[in-house]
Amino acid sequence: MVQILNGLQFGVLLFLIAAGLTLVFGVMDFINLAHGVQYMLGAYLGVAFYALTGSFLAALVLALAATLTFGLLLEFVVFRHLYDRDHLDHVIATFGIILFLNHGVKLVWGAAPLSLPMPELFSGSVKLTEGLLYPVWRLVVIASGLAIATMLYVLVAHTRTGMLVRAGATNAAMVSALGVNIRRLFTIVFGFGAMLAGFAGIMIAPILSVEPGMGDTVLILAFVVIVIGGIGSIRGAFLAALLIGIVDTLGRSFSVDILRLAMGPSAARTVGPAIASMLIYLLMAVVLYVRPTGLFPAKGR
Amino acid sequence: MPASLAASPVRPRGGLLAATLPAGIFLVLTLLPVVTSVTGSTYLISLGSRVMIFAIAAVALDLLVGYAALISFGHAAFIGLGAYAVGILSAYGFTDALVSLPVALAVSAAYAFLTGLVCLRTKGVYFIMITLAFGQMAFFTASSLAPFGGDDGLTIAARNTLAGFPVLRNERAFYYIVFFCLLSTYLFCRALVASRFGRVVRGAKENPVRVSTLGFDVYRFQLATYVIAGALAGLSGFLLANAAEFVSPAYMSWQRSGELIVMVLLGGLASLDGAVIGTAAYLLTEEWLSAFTENWKVIFGPVLVLIVLFARGGLLGLTSALARRFMRA
Amino acid sequence: MPEPMLRLQKLRKSFGALVVTDDLTLDVMPRELHAVIGPNGAGKTTLINQISGLIAPDSGTVLFGGRDITGMPVDARARLGLARSFQVSSVLPRFSALENVALAVQSRSGSSFRFLGRAAEEAALNGPAMAALGDVGLAERAHVPAGELAHGEKRALELAIALAMEPKVLLLDEPMAGTGREETARLIAVLRRLKGRFSVVLVEHDMTAVFALADRISVLLHGRILASGAAAAVRVDPRVVAAYLGDEME
Numbered sequence: 021m022v023q024i025l026n027g028l029q030f031g032v033l034l035f036l037i038a039a040g041l042t043l044v045f046g047v048m049d050f051i052n053l054a055h056g057v058q059y060m061l062g063a064y065l066g067v068a069f070y071a072l073t074g075s076f077l078a079a080l081v082l083a084l085a086a087t088l089t090f091g092l093l094l095e096f097v098v099f100r101h102l103y104d105r106d107h108l109d110h111v112i113a114t115f116g117i118i119l120f121l122n123h124g125v126k127l128v129w130g131a132a133p134l135s136l137p138m139p140e141l142f143s144g145s146v147k148l149t150e151g152l153l154y155p156v157w158r159l160v161v162i163a164s165g166l167a168i169a170t171m172l173y174v175l176v177a178h179t180r181t182g183m184l185v186r187a188g189a190t191n192a193a194m195v196s197a198l199g200v201n202i203r204r205l206f207t208i209v210f211g212f213g214a215m216l217a218g219f220a221g222i223m224i225a226p227i228l229s230v231e232p233g234m235g236d237t238v239l240i241l242a243f244v245v246i247v248i249g250g251i252g253s254i255r256g257a258f259l260a261a262l263l264i265g266i267v268d269t270l271g272r273s274f275s276v277d278i279l280r281l282a283m284g285p286s287a288a289r290t291v292g293p294a295i296a297s298m299l300i301y302l303l304m305a306v307v308l309y310v311r312p313t314g315l316f317p318a319k320g321r
Numbered sequence: 322m323p324a325s326l327a328a329s330p331v332r333p334r335g336g337l338l339a340a341t342l343p344a345g346i347f348l349v350l351t352l353l354p355v356v357t358s359v360t361g362s363t364y365l366i367s368l369g370s371r372v373m374i375f376a377i378a379a380v381a382l383d384l385l386v387g388y389a390a391l392i393s394f395g396h397a398a399f400i401g402l403g404a405y406a407v408g409i410l411s412a413y414g415f416t417d418a419l420v421s422l423p424v425a426l427a428v429s430a431a432y433a434f435l436t437g438l439v440c441l442r443t444k445g446v447y448f449i450m451i452t453l454a455f456g457q458m459a460f461f462t463a464s465s466l467a468p469f470g471g472d473d474g475l476t477i478a479a480r481n482t483l484a485g486f487p488v489l490r491n492e493r494a495f496y497y498i499v500f501f502c503l504l505s506t507y508l509f510c511r512a513l514v515a516s517r518f519g520r521v522v523r524g525a526k527e528n529p530v531r532v533s534t535l536g537f538d539v540y541r542f543q544l545a546t547y548v549i550a551g552a553l554a555g556l557s558g559f560l561l562a563n564a565a566e567f568v569s570p571a572y573m574s575w576q577r578s579g580e581l582i583v584m585v586l587l588g589g590l591a592s593l594d595g596a597v598i599g600t601a602a603y604l605l606t607e608e609w610l611s612a613f614t615e616n617w618k619v620i621f622g623p624v625l626v627l628i629v630l631f632a633r634g635g636l637l638g639l640t641s642a643l644a645r646r647f648m649r650a
Numbered sequence: 651m652p653e654p655m656l657r658l659q660k661l662r663k664s665f666g667a668l669v670v671t672d673d674l675t676l677d678v679m680p681r682e683l684h685a686v687i688g689p690n691g692a693g694k695t696t697l698i699n700q701i702s703g704l705i706a707p708d709s710g711t712v713l714f715g716g717r718d719i720t721g722m723p724v725d726a727r728a729r730l731g732l733a734r735s736f737q738v739s740s741v742l743p744r745f746s747a748l749e750n751v752a753l754a755v756q757s758r759s760g761s762s763f764r765f766l767g768r769a770a771e772e773a774a775l776n777g778p779a780m781a782a783l784g785d786v787g788l789a790e791r792a793h794v795p796a797g798e799l800a801h802g803e804k805r806a807l808e809l810a811i812a813l814a815m816e817p818k819v820l821l822l823d824e825p826m827a828g829t830g831r832e833e834t835a836r837l838i839a840v841l842r843r844l845k846g847r848f849s850v851v852l853v854e855h856d857m858t859a860v861f862a863l864a865d866r867i868s869v870l871l872h873g874r875i876l877a878s879g880a881a882a883a884v885r886v887d888p889r890v891v892a893a894y895l896g897d898e899m900e
Contacts, residue, residue, distance in 0.1 A: 123622070244450065305455070516764055516768070520752075530724075531740045533728070535757045
């Protein structure tokens with residue numbers, strides 16, 4: 021049960037990151053590998069502002085603003101020149117940004133892992149059922165993630181901008197031809213995505229350690245999420261993120277035990293962790309084999 | 322077609338540069354040990370070997386990325402597989418190259434075949450992601466191989482013998498063996514690109530629908546290219562394991578795959594000479610800058626961005642553009 | 651009664667609620683030039699795509715030389731002798747005109763899984779390729795990158811590529827689309843010379859070309875065949891005149 025909740029929390033985290041990624045890719049056809057470092061940056065900025073202000077809330081707000089600014093800066097200086105280019109160019113350019121930021125934060129904050137203390141109010145554990153204690157903060161993360169998912173859904177499905185975003189994800193050229201200021205739309209989408217990633221970073225900082233390169237694994241998983249969910253689809257990202265969060269967490273916890281049923285304990289202990297790490301990728305391979313464009317691609321099959 | 326680094330012409334750049342460049346590169350490589358025998362240092366020779374080893378993988382990757390437009394983000398996995406073949410066989414007492422080389426090639430080719438079957442059913446970013454996924458799978462498998470060092474890697478007692486002779490242990494001899502492998506790889510890939518097979522693959526890059534309506538099963542051709550590229554990377558891995566006398570999962574990380582793409586790109590896509598030059602440029606810069614600071618990548622990252630923004634066609638594109646301007650002056 | 655070279659039986663294709671091909675049945679005899687005409691939106695290109703294999707019909711069969719090819723992939727059909735040209739020129743822009751055609755020749759001449767030997771220098775490929783280019787009047791432009799050819803030249807190149815495949819059935823999707831009068835006349839002359847070598851399905855709007863070349867004509871309207879028969883008969887069929895030719899004949 022604990023693991024299911026942990027899986028849910030991880031899934032929510034992945035969703036926050038994947039949402040920005042899938043929109044940016046869906047609307048602007050831009051592969052943003054640097055999204056992971058935006059998440060990392062959010063965490064680092066959270067730590068920095070906390071050190072400055074002593075208040076988690078203040079740190080959250082300031083770090084969000086800073087992440088947004090940085091994201092917009094990146095978009096303005098680098099990314100907007102790359103929208104017409106090949107995917108390969110996107111990959112290499114954003115790979116360069118990853119190198120820059122991963123080592124940049126190492127220079128500024130050092131390589132040692134940092135941490136961000138949770139707000140007092142949420143730092144305890146709560147009793148869910150008989151004999152089951154669960155950290156409050158993780159529940160907060162889940163709750164905020166679900167809240168954001170709902171907000172995103174409302175925004176995308178029921179507002180004018182949201183409709184433009186959905187239209188853009190389906191056919192950006194057409195939207196532009198209809199006279200919509202596509203540049204501004206792109207900037208909004210990008211900035212929003214950056215904020216989501218930064219928010220995820222700040223929220224997770226009290227639980228995980230903040231260190232250079234923390235964005236890399238998460239990034240790959242986020243890509244797996246959007247590929248399985250279908251590019252351009254928030255709904256797909258949400259479902260895929262939860263699926264992956266749960267599968268990965270449960271897989272890691274129980275793989276050894278499950279395998280022990282089939283093979284000896286020492287073999288299970290060797291093979292188990294390997295299979296657990298690979299589970300997600302196997303899942304993606306299977307999904308792509310059956311549906312080469314993901315489960316709910318915005319552009320249709 | 323969107324303007325990009327990928328827009329470099331498939332046809333070789335005309336004239337003097339195209340004809341002499343490969344000869345020039347290989348001449349430099351041939352003479353390097355002679356030069357260093359004067360200075361007496363083996364550092365340059367082992368650096369040279371290292372550059373050539375990665376150049377083999379880069380040339381193979383250029384086949385995929387430059388000529389077939391298949392952007393594989395998991396190419397490092399094949400290097401790793403080749404390397405681990407050497408390492409694992411060594412641990413079990415099979416230390417001759419006549420055993421470990423064929424096994425290394427077979428393993429990487431097999432992995433390329435099996436994963437290619439799945440990957441090539443996808444296109445675009447999905448292809449990139451799924452190659453990444455398979456690369457990660459190899460990485461995690463290697464990391465969890467506790468009897469073979471797991472995360473920490475596996476030290477190899479000594480380099481392979483060649484039909485019983487400890488030839489590879491001589492730094493100079495090893496250099497020339499690697500050189501021979503690179504030269505063969507280069508010539509083979511050049512022939513491949515100009516061949517009937519290569520023509521179909523290049524055509525499929527431009528217009529896959531058109532090529533299939535001509536009667537070519539594009540999937541089979543792409544799969545064959547993928548397997549060839551994988552096997553060549555396996556060769557690279559075999560040599561790498563021998564050079565370093567050490568294998569580690571890090572050889573297969575996605576960062577390594579990314580670096581390989583950068584090496585190919587630096588030289589200009591669809592240019593096999595370029596792949597060699599790009600590899601040299603990358604690794605030599607890495608050597609040089611890391612002497613200054615551990616965090617040289619802080620500089621390298623933005624440089625990469627600048628290259629993408631401004632230097633289309635990579636280094637060779639830059640130099641030929643400069644050459645043209647010079648000749649016009 | 652000779653076997654039809656190409657037989658379409660009850661083909662149906664819908665895109666969502668839009669029925670593009672509606673219970674379509676059509677026979678193309680060996681070595682005849684069979685024109686398919688109809689207003690825009692009648693479903694002509696979709697039909698060609700279903701025959702060549704780019705689109706799978708929802709139901710119905712496609713028989714090629716008596717053989718059911720309905721489930722066959724595009725390249726297998728091409729190898730059986732089904733060649734096509736595209737309405738929007740689909741050439742390999744960075745290959746020269748010669749190389750474009752040579753690649754088509756290559757598909758008919760032995761294995762392409764050859765890793766050695768310079769394809770560009772193979773006389774066995776270049777010879778027939780130059781001949782095909784000569785047939786369509788592009789011999790002097792053989793070494794120009796296809797992307798740099800003029801529109802009319804690209805249409806001619808499309809034809810040369812299809813010819814080089816030595817097809818049994820040639821599907822031509824509006825080969826005269828966008829060509830000027832001179833170019834059109836030239837293409838008509840080329841097609842006239844090729845008549846009788848193999849079956850041709852000619853989808854066209856240009857009625858001069860259609861009546862100059864066609865042995866039989868089928869009229870496509872709303873995804874079904876309205877009339878099908880000898881050119882002279884269809885020309886004066888009152889249903890056809892009313893539905894379609896009335897305006898075209900002006």
